[in-house]
Each structure stands twice: as structure tokens, then as C-alpha cells.
Amino acid sequence: MSGDTILKVSDLRVEFAGRRSSTAAVRDVSFSLGTGKTLALVGESGSGKSVTSLAIMGLLPRAGRIARGTVRYRGRDREAVDLARLSEKAMRRMRGAEIAMIFQEPMSSLNPLFTIGDQIGEMLKLHGDPGPAERRKRVLEMLELVEIPAAARRIDNYPHELSGGMRQRVMIALAMICKPALLIADEPTTALDVTIQAQILDLMRRLQGELGMSILFITHDMGVVAEMADDVAVMYSGEIVEQSATRPLFARPSHPYTQGLLVSIPQPGRPEGERLVPIPGTVPPPHSMPPGCAFSPRCRYASQRCDVPVALVEARAGHMVRCIKTAEIAAHA
């Protein structure tokens, strides 16, 4: 693990116990996140991106477990630890203080029965309580930092008294109050209006600069990826199918799935009248996985050759693709 890497996930496999057998929701996932950088995990629902983030936090549902792999983490002035093997007690000290998380649904992610001041303050209480007066002061500062208007009044509000955008700001304040080194943002803007989305992304970028934290950004929105991420890992059906720095990925998307993601969103500058191309079908359920490439049933380039397991290989320097037809597809395009 090199000095400027905060998180290095290697060969991660997450399994969920079923009635008879277990299914692997995440397979063979490896990536690393540079200190102060943003890595986007992209994919549709069911691609395993949220499960990956919960595995890092040690918050998998009871049926799930990390079956293989390591999650090496090195925060500020700390030895590298493997989060996958940390005791629950040690993990609790990490959560919130070192690694914080914000979630997709600002409406339901805050407890409706406690004031937002209570909920943010509780984070301080859990990690070296500075006492009630200091706590309130720091919560107030944090609310101002995330640009909540009339913060002194809002601090005693309950979540239902705030709008969706305000609640997501509260979630961000909650996540940031202990100045974590790593922030995992699981679709933080998906549930918000477009204008609010832009404000929240702005805010996150600004706070990242001010606090110098690293962000693991989970999203299905390629537009958000282009705006936020330094590096991208595209996940499909529990595997990473393409991985590279953001610019090269957008310049030369090489996996048919990534290409599909990019042509299925509207973009300015496209010739007028050009149609958006949806990707046909859906992610296969874990119990009926195709024998080879998981994307092959939906891929327009698929042939019988795709029915064997496909490895993630380096197509170009720093650009990994899980497809045996990369060269042909590039020639075709």
C-alpha cells in the first residue's frame, strides 16, 4: 500500500447466505483510492456497488459476510489496517470518526424523533464527547459550514421540518463533524432535484478541499461521475468491468456496458435528432448468472466466445477492461 493511498480493496468477495446456498453479490473487486481523491463506483441497482460500500463500513446485513479479500485502510497518522478483519469494537471506533457515510435517502436516513442538533451532536458524543456546550457550538459551526440558513434556529428542528436538500446538508454535516479521512457517499444526490443536486455536489467538493478528505462516491449517474471523480470503477453484476482515470474512461469507454451507460444519457453537443440508446434487459439475478461474461446476455457484441469467465485486463496503461473483445470493439467504433 503506497503512501498516498487511503483505501485499497483487494480481491473482495461478499456472499449472502440463502436458504440452501450462498450467492456472491460482490466478486473479485479490487480498487484503490488516493488520499484526497474521489473514486466513483458506477453501476445500476443490483450491481453490487452499495454492498461494496457497506462491506467497507462493516455494516453488511446479517446474512452477508466478506468471504474473501482485504480492505486495507490507512487514515491520518495511522498504521494500515484491514477493515475486513477488524473486531467489531475497533470497527465502531472507525465508523463516524475515520470513515463516515452519507446515504441516498435524506428523507428516511435521519431519525424522525430526534432534533437534527441531537443527531449531529450524538456523533461527537460517540467519539470523544466534548461536553454539551462545546458540542452545540461545534454542531452550529458545522451547520453553518454546510450552508444551512438560520442554523441557530434549525439546530432544534426535527427532520420533518426541513426540505430534502436541507436534510441532505444535515446528513453531510453529520458525516463531516468528526472530520473523517474517508467519506463514503452512497448516491447522495439521487433523490434530489437537479438544482439541489448541483448545490450538494458543489458543497461536497468544497468541503473535500477544505478538510482534505477522500471520497468513495457511489452513483449510477455518469454526469455526476464526470463532475466529481478522479477515478472510476464501473461495476456490473458484482464485478468491476472497467476501471480507469475519469478522463480516459470518458474519452475511450471500452467495455460495451460503459459504452451503453454513456450513450443512454442525454448529452449536449450530440447531433440533433440522435436517439438515446437504452441498454436492453436488466442485470441478471445472482442465481441465474450466465456462465461467462455477466453482461453477455445484454451485449450486442456477444458471441459464443463470451461464455467463458473473463478476466479484468489492462487494455491500455491504467485502463482495465473485463471484455475479451476490446480490440474488435475498438476497431468497430
Next chain:
Amino acid sequence: MTRYIVQRMVGMLVVVLLVLTIAFVIVRLAPGDPAALMLGPEATPAEAAELRERLGLNEPIPIQYLSFVGNALRGDLGTSIFFNQPVTRVLLARAEPTVYLALFSLIIALIIAVPIGIYAAYRRGSWLDQTAISTAMLAASVPSFWTGLMFQRYLATELGWFPAAGYGGPDADFWVRMGHLVLPSIVLGIVNSALILRFTRASMLDVLGEDYVRTARSKGMTEWRVVLRHALKNAAIPIITVIGLTFALLVSGAVVTERVFNIPGMGNLVVSAVLRRDYPVIQGTLIVVATLYVFINLLTDLLYLLVDKRVRY
């Protein structure tokens, strides 16, 4: 808030008036002469005439109704035919054992149901969860007279740990009286714990799947804190509701249990009054129990306010 309470009080009054009317009508609707009905087949016409006069049955119906309602609202529920005492006094004398019995059995039910319900939900699908659910089903299905009889036989008669029945007699010391309530309280506590347990479990299951519980975990707190601080409070409203209903049911008199343990409470009184055709007592109990129900419902609704600031009345 104050306005809400006033509104609810007015609503309560309407319900009580309705109950009074029903209680009044029931006696008059019965075919034949109420006085003859109350006195039974062996009564002489002279006795019946005397009772009719005493009950005011010779007045026109509207006058009877008005004086009945007026008296009831002033706390006069008439005179018991059997005891020849004011109904309110008869009821009050029987209220003590019932109220204590209700209180103790509710506490026992809560001690059993709430922790197990929470833990069963938390460990959903585990052997403890399954054992808890099936035991609760069993406890709810076994009739309380059977449990009562078993307790009397083994814990009272054979082991002699507790008195088997009664309430210690008219001059018994407070603690002796309470000692007589131990076994019936346990019987009623077990029976009533089943419903509360199932409600607690179901309500906690709903809440434990919520996003804010995941948020709480992501803050790095212990599972204890997640469950007891963040989840339980959110699960409380259905639990409070079922506790309120259980308590109302218990206060109105646990007929079977009081009968089995021969406790001179409201439940026993009602049964005897029905058998003795003591209509004023039946009427009076009906009115008091209905009023208690409405009152406990109001208290339950006010408790919601304490728990959930989103509840607005």
C-alpha cells in the same frame, strides 16, 4: 394542545351520555315489567309495586330518563337491589382489588413481553425468536382458568407459597391483600403478555429495517444504543396503543380470573349482579367501565405526543 384536550373531554362526555342512554334503554326494552324482572318469578305483586315506586318507574319515560342521566352525572348511579346500598359505594368497594390486579398484571406482562419482543425482533429467525413466538401463541391460547387452577394446585396448595384464593377477608392487612393478588397477577400477566410481545416484535421489525437505523450504525455506536435509543422510540407508538387497550381491558375486570381466585373485584361483581338480576349494578358497571375505556384511550393518545413530536392534535 389544551384545545385538543378540551375537545376530547367534550367527546368523552358525548360517549358517556350515549352509554347512559343505552344503559337506560336496555332495562326498559326488556319485555314485561322491569320490577317483576328484577325481583324474579317468586315476587309478590305488592313487592313489585313497591320496587316500581322506588325506582321511579311510574313516572313518564322522558322524566325517568332525565332524572337517570342527571343523577348519573352527579355520581348517583342508583341503589343496588341486592345490597340495598348506593351502586357507587358497591362499585368502589370492589374497585381496589381489580385496579391493583390490573396494575400488577400489566407490569408483569410488560416485563415479559417488551424485552423478549425487542430481542426476538433483533434476532429475527433465530431459535430464540421462534421459541418466543410459539410460547406467546401458547400463552395466549391456554385459557386463564386452566393456568389459574394449575397455579392454585401446585404453587398454592402443594407448595404453599401463596394464598390459593380470596382477598384475605374484610379486615386483612394491605400486604396480606396484595399477597392474594400474586398468583392471579401472574396468570393475567402471562395471558396478556402474548399480544404485547407480538406487537413489540412486529413494530421493532419494521423499525430495524429503516434507513435511520443504518445511519445510527454508521455513526459508530453500540448495538445496544442503536436498538434502545434509535429503534425502540420509533417502535413505541403501536406498543403504547396495545398496552393502553390491555390495561383498559384489565381494569374493566378480569371476570374469569377473579372468579377462579374468588377475588371480590369488578369482574366478580358483574357476574353476580347478572345472576341476581341486580340491574342498577349492571347499569352502573357498564357506565363506569365505558368511561374508563374512553379515559384510558385519551391518556394513550396524549402519550403519543410525548414520544413523537410529529404528532399534532
